[in-house]
């Protein structure tokens with residue numbers, strides 16, 4: 242497949258890093274920042290361009306990976322060059338209706354909400370396309386994203402907002418928890434390398450145990466909590482401080498922001 246990324250930042254780099262491990266893709270990236278172009282060329286062997294190619298054809302896949310705030314400007318510049326290419330947008334918030342409008346009515350559009358673990362082949366991507374998209378185009382978008390992790394097709398476009406606040410933004414929530422645990426370990430006296438090693442091994446083991454168990458995650462937690470023991474004291478503090486409530490509220494706020502971004506940026 243011929244895939245041109247527009248924007249070579251964090252998320253594009255994560256997808257490219259995963260994709261280049263598979264043979265058979267011709268990958269280009271358009272990125273105005275020369276330092277990023279150099280890294281993308283040197284580390285991943287992709288062709289890195291400073292500006293948009295003059296034209297695309299219907300065999301091309303164009304993957305929009307710029308910030309939502311740059312999307313309109315980029316789409317307006319792309320519109321006369323698109324040549325019927327399949328367009329994939331990974332931007333949060335902005336819907337197919339606005340993308341199509343900015344792309345002079347193109348309807349070969351898929352929205353994808355990926356996440357950065359794509360970089361190590363463990364991404365999760367939510368995909369949505371309207372009924373007008375052909376089966377071949379669905380298969381092409383699905384193949385690109387399944388090269389870097391799991392793919393979930395969503396029934397309606399609001400599902401993109403739903404998945405954004407779980408798996409799209411979710412790695413940041415997990416990294417926040419990991420950061421907090423590393424700080425706690427260092428405050429108890431471990432050096433940074435030891436703290437990192439202990440905490441990552443704990444996450445790794447806990448996730449693997451949850452994956453392999455067929456009991457609820459809450460039961461796995463209770464299995465660690467001896468009555469009158471140490472863990473019980475820690476979880477009591479989390480509950481008293483509203484940690485679970487805050488995590489759920491954060492996810493709700495994240496979804497609200499996704500919808501808000503769409504409204505803010507799609508008006509004209």
Ligand SMILES: NC(=O)C1=CN([C@@H]2O[C@H](COP(=O)(O)OP(=O)(O)OC[C@H]3O[C@@H](n4cnc5c(N)ncnc54)[C@H](O)[C@@H]3O)[C@@H](O)[C@H]2O)C=CC1
Pocket residue numbers: 247248249250251252253271272273274277306307308309311315331332333354355356357409410
């Ligand atoms: N970072 C993440 O975990 C995720 C990001 N996304 C979406 O991916 C998109 C990109 O996000 P990030 O990679 O985090 O941002 P980023 O800021 O790291 O990357 C955006 C890149 O676009 C480049 N750029 C700016 N104007 C451009 C133009 N006119 N033509 C070509 N490139 C241009 C910038 O130089 C930058 O390297 C956003 O729309 C975001 O909503 C979606 C899922 C997860």
Ligand SMILES: O=C(O)[C@@H]1CCC=N1
Pocket residue numbers: 333405409410
């Ligand atoms: O924070 C953001 O807006 C993007 C979308 C999902 C993850 N990062």
